[in-house]
Amino acid sequence: MMRPVILSLFALLTLSTRAFCTVTDTSWCNHQLRPELKNLHEVKTSHPWYKVYDVGHHTYAIVEPYNWEETICYLIIGSNKALLFDTGMGMDHVLPVIKELTHLPIWVLNSHTHPDHIGGNYEFSHIMAMNTAYTHHSAANGYSHQQVRDEVTPGSICLSRLPGFDTAHYYIHPFTVTRYINNGYIINLGNRQLKVIRTPGHTPDAICLYDEQARYLWTGDSFYHGPIFLFDEATNLHDYGTSIALIARYACNATWVLPAHNLPMVKPTELIAAANAYTQIVTGNKKVSAADGDVLTYDFGQFSFKIGKQYLNQLKGLKGKM
Numbered sequence: 001m002m003r004p005v006i007l008s009l010f011a012l013l014t015l016s017t018r019a020f021c022t023v024t025d026t027s028w029c030n031h032q033l034r035p036e037l038k039n040l041h042e043v044k045t046s047h048p049w050y051k052v053y054d055v056g057h058h059t060y061a062i063v064e065p066y067n068w069e070e071t072i073c074y075l076i077i078g079s080n081k082a083l084l085f086d087t088g089m090g091m092d093h094v095l096p097v098i099k100e101l102t103h104l105p106i107w108v109l110n111s112h113t114h115p116d117h118i119g120g121n122y123e124f125s126h127i128m129a130m131n132t133a134y135t136h137h138s139a140a141n142g143y144s145h146q147q148v149r150d151e152v153t154p155g156s157i158c159l160s161r162l163p164g165f166d167t168a169h170y171y172i173h174p175f176t177v178t179r180y181i182n183n184g185y186i187i188n189l190g191n192r193q194l195k196v197i198r199t200p201g202h203t204p205d206a207i208c209l210y211d212e213q214a215r216y217l218w219t220g221d222s223f224y225h226g227p228i229f230l231f232d233e234a235t236n237l238h239d240y241g242t243s244i245a246l247i248a249r250y251a252c253n254a255t256w257v258l259p260a261h262n263l264p265m266v267k268p269t270e271l272i273a274a275a276n277a278y279t280q281i282v283t284g285n286k287k288v289s290a291a292d293g294d295v296l297t298y299d300f301g302q303f304s305f306k307i308g309k310q311y312l313n314q315l316k317g318l319k320g321k322m
């Protein structure tokens with residue numbers, strides 16, 4: 001998920017929408033935790049910005065529930081190393097949280113390199129990344145304060161949860177990639193292996209992970225509960241269609257889907273429903289539910305797709321390929 005970071009006309013429209021929305025968006029300090037989180041086993045750490053949940057199979061979901069993004073990172077622990085899948089918003093240090101959960105060597109990998117997923121990358125020394133031009137650019141540049149300042153407005157974050165946080169200078173650090181990987185790469189954590197599945201669409205470097213033994217499927221921003229954002233300049237609606245169809249096939253065998261926003265454990269049937277829903281958009285069988293400037297919402301209840309009107313032509317030729 002990410003607001004547009006390049007100041008196009010579209011971005012300005014979105015920013016003005018955001019300003020309007022803050023009127024009703026009282027405060028993230030009054031925001032109630034999602035009730036589903038109460039059903040999960042919480043693990044207390046000494047870092048209250050994060051909520052940590054044990055989601056089974058030696059895996060922790062590290063949630064940032066006090067910012068509108070509600071980003072989720074995952075610490076996936078093997079017998080001789082651990083993978084941190086995403087590093088969050090970079091508003092509070094994430095490395096000390098990880099150190100309370102494991103003493104194993106940590107490798108970082110990002111579901112994609114939007115700023116809400118790479119904020120803590122600079123804290124780590126072992127980072128693997130997809131070998132795409134988009135990833136190279138994100139690693140080399142990070143995101144400037146101007147690009148991410150909207151994340152820290154009073155309507156976007158509960159600042160009293162983060163004493164001393166300097167919103168005026170918040171930015172996303174660049175980071176150094178130590179190993180480039182490609183589609184199908186197997187991450188070997190010792191007693192468990194994770195398969196990297198290239199799923200471009202939300203961004204060109206978007207990936208999912210599959211643990212065949214645990215039957216866990218991590219979906220990044222390709223699927224989660226809530227509005228799925230497909231209006232960034234880096235989005236490709238054609239690629240997204242083939243990617244969500246691909247991961248829906250993995251979901252047929254999965255026990256849980258673990259997305260990068262909102263809720264850490266989602267039933268695989270919901271991802272399959274989302275893939276079917278996207279097919280309805282592709283075939284023209286789903287009408288637009290709402291329009292906000294150039295962003296069209298196709299609402300399906302638990303999830304919706306927010307699609308950039310100007311990219312709809314990318315759907316041509318996708319019919320029958322999903």
Ligand SMILES: [Zn+2]
Nearest residue numbers: 001002116221
């Ligand atoms: Zn995101």
